[in-house]
Amino acid sequence: IASQNKATGIQLLTNKEPEDTKCEACEMGKSTRLPFQARDPEHRSKEPGRVLHTDLCGPMQVDSIQGSRYCMPIVDEYSRFVTMYFLTSKDQAADLLLECITMYENTLGYGVQTIQADNGGEFTSNYLRNKLKEKGIKLQTTVPYTPEQNGIAERMNRTVVDRARTLLTHAALPIKYWQFAIAAAVHVTNRLPTNANNRRSPYELWTGKLPDISHLRVFGCRAYAHVPDQKRRKFDPKAASCIFLGYAMEQKGYQLQDETTLKTIVSRDVSFDEALLPKKPAVAQDIIQSKGEDLHMPQTM
Template identity: 35%
Template sequence: MLWHQKLGHMSEQGMKVLVGQKLLPSLTKVSLPLCEHCITSKQHRLKFNTSNSRGKAVLELVHYDVWQAPVTSLGGAKYFVSFIDDYSRRCWVYPIKKKADVFSTFKVFKARVELDSGNKIKCFRSDNGGEYTSDEFDDFCRNEGIKRQFTTVHTPQQNGVAERMNRTLLERTRAMLRAASLEKAFWAEAVKTACYLVNRSPSTAIELKTPMEMWTGKPVDYSKLHIFGSTMYVMYNTQEISKLDPKSRKCKFLGYADGVKGYRLWDPTSRKVIISRDVIFVEDKLQREEENDGTVKEKPESIQVEKEFEQRDSFEAEPAHEEPEPENSEAPTTRQSDRVRRRPNWHSDYVMEGNVAYCLLTEDGEPSTFQEAMISSDASQWMAAMQEEIEALHKNNTWDLVPLPQGRKPIGNKWVFKIKRNADDQIERYRARLVVKGYAQKEGIDFNEIFSPVVRLTTVRVVLAMCATFNLHLEQLDVKTAFLHGDLEEEIYMLQPEGFEEKKRKRTWFAG
C-alpha cells in the first residue's frame, strides 16, 4: 500500500509490471487492499453490452427520442421527435414547435401505425425527459395497456436505438443541406427526407434488409427517388396565368409529401413550400452535361430565409398578371380620362407592388380539407382531433363495415375543422367533425323526413324560470356526438372517412 501511494495510486496491474522487472525494492508480489480514494477518484461508467433481445413483431417495442434544433425551421419547428419500431427499424419523424407537443404527436403516431399495421403498441422506451414523464402521458399509456421503459438518469446509451437513429438522420441531413447549398432553416424538410430514405436503406440490425420491407413484406421501389435540393420545373395552374405567360417555373425538390401523391418543393420566387405533382426533373440531364463538359451548368442558389416567409406548408399566392391584349390589333382603343386618379385611404393598409394590391384572406388557420390539415403547421393537433372523433364514433357503434349491395351508391363525407377559442382569443382545443354529404341523399331512398334534434329556446327559458322561482340548483351537461345516436329507419351507405380507411376490408360503411 505504501508503494501504491508513492506511485500516485498506480493500478495493481501497473505495479505488477514493475515488480516483475524488480524495480520496486523489497516488494515481491502485489495484492492491493481496498483503496477508497481510488474508487471515489477513478470510478468510470460500466460498459454497455449490445442487447440481444429484439422485438419479435411489429410495434412490440418502440423507441423514441426528441432532438432540439439550433435554428427554427421554415414552419416554426424547434424540435423533432423520432419513433423507431424495434422489429422493422422503421422510423417516423415529426417536427414540433415545443416539447409540450410530444404527447399529442405520440397519439397521432399511435393512431397512424396501429391502423396501418393492425397491431397494438405494447412497449415504449425513452429517456427520462419531462416531456415523457407527465401524469397525462402515464395515464394514457396505462389506459391503453402500453408498458413504459425509461433509461436511468444521464444514461442515453440505454436508449441506443433512438440515439443512433437520430445520429444517422442528422448525418444525412447535414450532407443533403450542404450538397444542395440550402440554409439551416431547411433542416425539417431535410430530416423528413432523410427519414424517408433511411426507411428504404439496408440495415445491419435486420440482416441488411430495409425497414420498409420488414414493415410491409414487399421490396422497395427506388424508381421515384430524386436528389434533395435538385432543380425541377413546376407547372402553374391554368387560372394563375394568361395564354402568353410561361407555363412553369423553377423550384427546388425538398422531399416527398406524406399522404398526398405529390412532391414537396421550394419556390424561391414566392419563398414558400408548395406541393405539386405536375413537375419535370432535370437532375439527370444536368449531371450528364456536367460530366461531359467538366463544368457545372447550374449552381444552386443560396436562399436567405426571412422571418415573414417562414411558413412551412403555406399555399401558393396567386401571381397577378395583366389582362391579355385583344388578338385583333386593329381594334379601336378607348379614350383615356384626363382625371387625376388618387389612391383611396384604405390602400395604405396593403402592400402595393406596381398597380396591384395584395390581400391575404384567412379563416383563423382552419383548413377546409383533409389534405390542407395534413400539410398545415398544426397537422399533429388536427390529427389528434380527428382521432378523437373516430374513437367516439367507434365507441358509439355508429356504423358497421359491410360490402356495398348491388345497385346502391355510397354517400361521401368530409372533415370539418374548427379551432375553439376562449374569451381572450387563446386556442382552447382543435375540433374535427365528420359530416356526411347530405346533398347526395335521395328522398325516399336515403331519407323520408328531415328534422333537427335540438332543444327549443322556449324550453330553456321555462327551465331557467323554474330554477329561479324555486331556488333550484342548475347544472349544464354537454353531451358530445349526441346528434349521431338517432335511430335511422333507412339503410344508409357511406364511404370510409378520409385518412382512416381500413384497407384490408371493404371500402364502404353501412349505418342504419
Template identity: 35%
Template sequence: MSASKLLEQHITRYCYVYLLKSKDEAIDKFVLYKTEVENQLNKKINVLRSDRGREYVSPFADICAQNGIIHERTAPYSPQQNGIAERKNRTLKEMMNAMLISSGMSQDMWGEAILSATYLLNKIPFKKKVVTPYELWMGRKPSYKYLKVWGCLAKVVVPPPKVQRIGPKTVDCVFIGYAHHSSAYRFLVYDSKNPEIHKNTIMESRNASFFEEVFPCLKKELRSSSTPVDEIVHDEYQEQLETEEVKPRRSKRQSIEKSFGPDFLTYMVEGEPQTYRDAVTSSEGPQWKEAIKNEIDSILQNHTWELVDLPPGCKPLGYRWIFKRKMKADGSISDQRI
C-alpha cells in the same frame, strides 16, 4: 419548427419523424403515431423506451399506463441505454446537414431535409439485414423509380386554375421532398412570373420536370461568394500590366531561307467564312448559296429530322453553319462544302 421527435420500431428499425413547434406537442404526436399503427398496420405498442425529458412525464406517462404500454426510461445522463434511437438520430442529423450543404439550401429548410432523409433511410437495408425497414414494417417492397435528388431544380407545371393566358406555363422550383400520404412531390418556389404563385412558398405537384444536376440555390451562393475574389484577381492583373512592360519573346536563331524545289508551289487563298452573312456577301456568294441549297435539299430528302413542338420547360439546342473549301491539286477551288 424548433424541434423534431423520432419514433423508431426496435426490430424493423422503421422510424417516424414529427416536426414540433415546442416539446409540449410530443404527447399529441405520440397519440397520432399510436392511432396510425393500430388502425393501419394492426400492430400494438407494448413497450416504449425514452430518455428522462420533461415531455415524457405526466400526462404522457398516464397515457401509456391507460393503454397498457410499459414506459421504460433510461438512467440519468445515460443515452447509451437507448443507443439504437440515439444513433438513428445522429445519422438523420448528418444526412440533413449534408443535404443542406450540397444543395446550397438555407438552414431554415432543415425540417424538409430531415423528413426526406427519414423517407430515404426507411428504404435502405440496415446492417446485418438484406431487407429494408420499409419492407419489414409495411410488408411489401419499396419502389425507387420516383426518387429524385434533393435540392435540384424542377420546372413545375402551373395548376389549371392558376394558368395565365399569356406567360410561362411552368414555375422554377427547388425539390424539397415527398408529400405525406400522397404520390406528389414537395417544391419550394424559386422563381415565379405567375402572379398567383409567390416566391418562397411551398407547393405540391406530380407534374414536373426535374434537372437533377442543377442546384439553383448552390449556384447563387457560389456566385455571391466568388465575386469579390474575381474582382481582386482582376484588379491585381490590371496593376501588373500597368506597372510591367511585357516584351514578346523572340528567337535568337538566324533564319535560313529554305527551298523545297520547283515541284512545290504556294497559293494565297482567302480565309473561309465564319458566318452565314460572311459567306453570302463574299465574292463567292453565289457558290456558297448554291452549296447551302444543296445541303438543305439533302437533309430534307434523307429525312434527317422532323418538326415537333418544343416540350414545356425545355430549350432548343443552338447551331451554326460551317463553311469549307475543297481544293484541287493545283490549288484551285473544286467546290464549297457545308
C-alpha cells in the same frame, strides 16, 4: 513489483487479503462506467409496431421555415422504420407520440406494447404515463445520464441529422431548410438496406414489400411544376421554376419551393433537372454538370 523482482526494499505480506476486497480510496478515485453489452438479437421485437423507441432532438440553432425547433423520431424496433415528427415546443411531444401509437394500431391491427424513451420531462410526465397506462403500454425510460440505454433512437437522430446536413451542404441551402432536409433523409433512410436488418430495408420489413425508389430525386435540384389550366391564362407559362425540397408526407407528390413567390407547394406533375442546383455557386455548378450526363427527366407520382 517485488514479486516480479522489479524493485527492492519492499517486504511482501504473508497474509493476502481476499481478491474481492475493495479499496475505498481506489473506488472513489478511479471509478469508471460499467461496459454496455451488445444487444442480444434474441431479445429484439419479433413483429412490427410492438416496441417503439423515441427521442427528442433539439432545439436546432435556427427555427425551420415551418417554425419548428425540434424533431422527434419514433423508431420501430423490429423493422427500424422511422416516423418523424416536428415540434415547435417540447410540450407537443406527448400528444404526438400518442398520435403515432394510434396510427400504428390502426394500421397494424394490434396494440403497441412498449415505449423506450429517455428520462426527459416530456416523456416522464404524469399525463403521458397515465395515457399509456390506459392503453396497457409499458414505458421504459433510461437511467439519468445514460443515453446508451436509448441507443436505437439516439443513433437514428445522429443518422438523419448527418444526412440532412449533407443534403443542405450539397444543395447550398440555408440552415432554415433543415426540416425539409430531415424529412427527405428519413424518406430515403426508410428505403435503404441496413445491417441491422440483414441488408433489408426498414420499408420492406414494415410493409412486407420491396420499396420502389424510382421517384427519388436530388435534393435541392431545379424542378418545373406544371401549372393547372385553372391557374393560368392563355399565354402564361405552363410550368413554374422551383427548387425540389423532398417528398410530401401526407400526399403523393413532391414538395417544391416556387423560386418566384418563395411559396412551398406540393405537385405530382413535375419535371426535374437534377444536374442543376439553383443555390449552388456557378463554379461548383459547372463541375457537377461536367461529371454527369443530362439528367433532365419528367416524373409523376
